[in-house]
Amino acid sequence: MRCTLTATARVCHRTHCVFDHRPWLVAAVLAAGVACLPPSVAQAGGKGLCATTAAEHSAPPYVAVVSAFPAELAPIAAATEIETTIQIAGRSYYVGRLGGVSVLLGLTGIGLVNATNRAHDLLAHGQIAGLLMSGTAGTHHIGDVVLASDLVESDRKRVFHPNAALFALAQRAATALPGPLERCTPVPPRSPDAPVVCLLFDPTVIFGGRDVSADPFGGRAFPCMPGGDEIFGCELPAPAVSRATIDGFEPRQVSTPDAEDMETAAVARAAARRRVPFLAVRAGSDGGGDPLGDRGFPAQFFDYYRLAAHNAGDLTRAVIAELGRLARDRSARRTCRLLAAHRWRSAAKRIAARPNG
Numbered sequence: 001m002r003c004t005l006t007a008t009a010r011v012c013h014r015t016h017c018v019f020d021h022r023p024w025l026v027a028a029v030l031a032a033g034v035a036c037l038p039p040s041v042a043q044a045g046g047k048g049l050c051a052t053t054a055a056e057h058s059a060p061p062y063v064a065v066v067s068a069f070p071a072e073l074a075p076i077a078a079a080t081e082i083e084t085t086i087q088i089a090g091r092s093y094y095v096g097r098l099g100g101v102s103v104l105l106g107l108t109g110i111g112l113v114n115a116t117n118r119a120h121d122l123l124a125h126g127q128i129a130g131l132l133m134s135g136t137a138g139t140h141h142i143g144d145v146v147l148a149s150d151l152v153e154s155d156r157k158r159v160f161h162p163n164a165a166l167f168a169l170a171q172r173a174a175t176a177l178p179g180p181l182e183r184c185t186p187v188p189p190r191s192p193d194a195p196v197v198c199l200l201f202d203p204t205v206i207f208g209g210r211d212v213s214a215d216p217f218g219g220r221a222f223p224c225m226p227g228g229d230e231i232f233g234c235e236l237p238a239p240a241v242s243r244a245t246i247d248g249f250e251p252r253q254v255s256t257p258d259a260e261d262m263e264t265a266a267v268a269r270a271a272a273r274r275r276v277p278f279l280a281v282r283a284g285s286d287g288g289g290d291p292l293g294d295r296g297f298p299a300q301f302f303d304y305y306r307l308a309a310h311n312a313g314d315l316t317r318a319v320i321a322e323l324g325r326l327a328r329d330r331s332a333r334r335t336c337r338l339l340a341a342h343r344w345r346s347a348a349k350r351i352a353a354r355p356n357g
Contacts, residue, residue, distance in 0.1 A: 048340030049129050049165070049277065050327035058083055058095050058102035061129035063320060064122060065103055068110050068263050071230035071305055072135040074237035075313030077105055079178070085236075089121035092236055099321030100328065104128070107236065108263055111222040112153065112215040115263035119270035130166060130277045130323075133267050134316035136308040137211070138260040138297060139284030143183060143203030143304075145311050146259040146282050148211035153265040155215070160268035163277035165339055166319065167207070168348035169326070170279060173318035174205045175356075181205075181314060185307040187292070197303070201289040203311065209258030211282060213265035231305070259284070277344065279319065283312035326351065 052063050067073035080103060082096040093106040104127075108118040122128065139146055147170055151160040181203050186194035224234035264280045271278035285308035286300035326332050332354065338347035 047129065048336060049323060050332075050336035050339055052101045052103075052129050053324055053327040054097050054100065054102040058097050060102065060127045062095075062102045062104045062127055063130045063132065063323065064128045065098075065105050065132045065134055065316060065320075066108050066118070066122070066267065067133065067135045067309075068108050068115065068261075069135075069224075069231045070107065070233050070235065070237040072309045072312070073105060073107060074230065075310050076134060076316055077237050079313075079317050080105060088125065091118065091121065093122075094236060098317065100324035101320050103320065105236070107224075107234075108133075108267065109222065109224050109234075110232075111217050111262050112213060112266045113217065113219065113221040114224075115266035116270060117221070119267045123270055123274040123276055128274075128276055130163070130279075131267065131271050132166070132278070132316055132319065133264055133280045133282075134309075134312045135261065135263070135282055136285040136301070136305055136312065137264075137282035139258065139282070139287045141199075141201055141203070141289040142284050142287045142300065143181070143199050143201070143289065143307065143311065144284050144287070145181065145203065145205045145315050146209060146211065146284070147205070147207050147315075148259055148264075148280065148282070149208045150210040151213070151265045151268045151280060152210065153213050153215070153269075156265075158269075160265060160272055160278075162268075162279045164344040164348040165351060166277050166279035168351040169322045170281070170315065170319045171207060172351065172354070172356075173315060173322040174207075176322065177314050177318050178321075179314060181311045182307045185304060187303045189303065189306040197291055199289045200291055203283075205315065206258065211259040211261065211264050211280060212257040213261055213263060215262065275342070281312045281316045281319070283308040283310075283315075326354075329354075 047061050051061055065076055077094060080094065080096045080098040082094045084095045085092050086095055091106060093104045095104055097103065106122065108115040137146065147162065149161055183203060184196050184198040187197040188194055225232045226234050228234065259282045261282060264282065268278050285304040286297040290300055327336060335347050335350040338350065
């Protein structure tokens with residue numbers, strides 16, 4: 001959680017890496033969730049990212065897109081042809097097509113504990129060919145979209161990295177966004193007659209840097225609110241927001257990360273254990289460039305979270321659309337075979353070398 005958005009896509013490049021992978025054993029209790037899925041879903045997996053393309057109807061394997069809270073997922077859900085809703089471990093997920101790719105859309109909940117549990121539940125079934133997290137973060141400038149190359153938890157030493165092939169797709173996608181990144185938004189966003197505020201800088205898409213995920217809840221799961229609003233609600237994208245609920249909701253301060261949130265590293269850890277390619281797209285809702293002054297979190301977050309969610313969602317959608325184009329391109333069959341064989345770096349080189357258009 002925490003956000004930033006952009007309007008003009010200048011693309012900055014730093015470093016990029018690949019996940020180190022470790023196998024793990026799935027707890028038997030998670031297997032019960034398979035019964036809630038269509039038979040074809042439970043039997044999917046292992047077919048590679050290119051196998052997620054769908055001609056007319058979604059089918060396994062899927063690219064999963066998760067966000068911490070409903071407002072972060074809303075721009076992606078709005079662009080998706082949603083076909084049905086399924087249950088995984090008691091949680092609802094949309095099934096549909098986005099950019100010609102079969103997708104599952106769902107919520108992790110706010111915080112490291114929720115993100116860990118939901119990611120493990122989702123990945124336990126084996127039908128997920130790739131996992132993207134789209135959402136908001138604290139960044140150097142509000143509106144900047146950050147795809148960090150180092151993903152860490154503030155109290156742990158291990159560093160996770162985005163999948164090299166998905167990272168390469170994102171670099172291409174940044175030049176083919178579905179629309180300009182946002183720079184202006186009503187403040188406060190839910191007020192019908194709110195004045196429009198424009199950021200002091202044109203937002204930028206940044207590749208590289210460090211994303212630090214903190215746990216301000218002391219190892220406890222932060223509860224969502226059934227029937228709640230678009231930040232604290234449990235349900236797939238819903239309206240409304242309550243500022244009062246934020247009392248005592250202050251993230252741990254860390255030393256100048258490029259992005260700061262509460263979930264990314266936990267989802268990256270789960271993906272690494274399941275050997276599922278992962279990418280995090282985080283847009284800044286709080287940081288520099290605020291025309292209303294340097295008010296910090298949570299004041300900035302409540303003013304700019306929709307702007308940030310929109311921009312992160314735009315880049316996430318573009319990454320999935322780029323995957324769909326790759327999978328449908330007959331000249332890219334070699335790249336798809338490399339993806340299916342988990343030869344991420346080799347596939348990334350071929351993706352980067354593909355001609356545009």
